[in-house]
Amino acid sequence: QKEVEQDPGPLSVPEGAIVSLNCTYSNSAFQYFMWYRQYSRKGPELLMYTYSSGNKEDGRFTAQVDKSSKYISLFIRDSQPSDSATYLCAMSAGNAGNMLTFGGGTRLMVKP
Amino acid sequence: DTEVTQTPKHLVMGMTNKKSLKCEQHMGHRAMYWYKQKAKKPPELMFVYSYEKLSINESVPSRFSPECPNSSLLNLHLHALQPEDSALYLCASSHPGGIAEETQYFGPGTRLLVL
Numbered sequence: 001q002k003e004v005e006q007d008p009g010p011l012s013v014p015e016g017a018i019v020s021l022n023c024t025y026s027n028s029a030f031q032y033f034m035w036y037r038q039y040s041r042k043g044p045e046l047l048m049y050t051y052s053s054g055n056k057e058d059g060r061f062t063a064q065v066d067k068s069s070k071y072i073s074l075f076i077r078d079s080q081p082s083d084s085a086t087y088l089c090a091m092s093a094g095n096a097g098n099m100l101t102f103g104g105g106t107r108l109m110v111k112p
Numbered sequence: 113d114t115e116v117t118q119t120p121k122h123l124v125m126g127m128t129n130k131k132s133l134k135c136e137q138h139m140g141h142r143a144m145y146w147y148k149q150k151a152k153k154p155p156e157l158m159f160v161y162s163y164e165k166l167s168i169n170e171s172v173p174s175r176f177s178p179e180c181p182n183s184s185l186l187n188l189h190l191h192a193l194q195p196e197d198s199a200l201y202l203c204a205s206s207h208p209g210g211i212a213e214e215t216q217y218f219g220p221g222t223r224l225l226v227l
Contacts, residue, residue: 041221045218046218088154088155099157099160105152105153105154
């Protein structure tokens, strides 16, 4: 079993839909949670990061962390074709070395 | 400015060539990373530099040789690569201390093809 599980998709939604992307994890030591967006043949771009449990909102994006369930989510409201990309969750225990553990990524397609 | 730059964008090399990848950041980050990413896979950590010292080497073959000349620069020297080393090579950096320590910023990557 992988330490971080993420549905690879592809997830196809119409423009304007609310998108929910999720990751589950097994390591209870993870404290820092990040979402990256990666367009084809580009480097990952940091979208959101949160510490411990709770919600964080930034524009159309909301990140949720439920440490009791070992489950994190990224919601995208009013999705746009430009949101079409692969979304990677990543997490860290905050120990020395700042090592991130990535999910496998979910490919999202928003159709006009 | 949360920018990490990488050069070159693309690189084609033969198995006997020697080449170098370059990464630069001016965010005052003191941790820098090299990752390798294959198609449809997440990035795999190769090396971590913390305060210009190599702190993590994820059992990477010696044909990859990292170098951190100063706090803003990170190089990856390549020699005698194999075709299976073809991938997107990503550089990342992060702040020291606090939650920001865990926030890694990635460059656009160098797409490497080994013939």
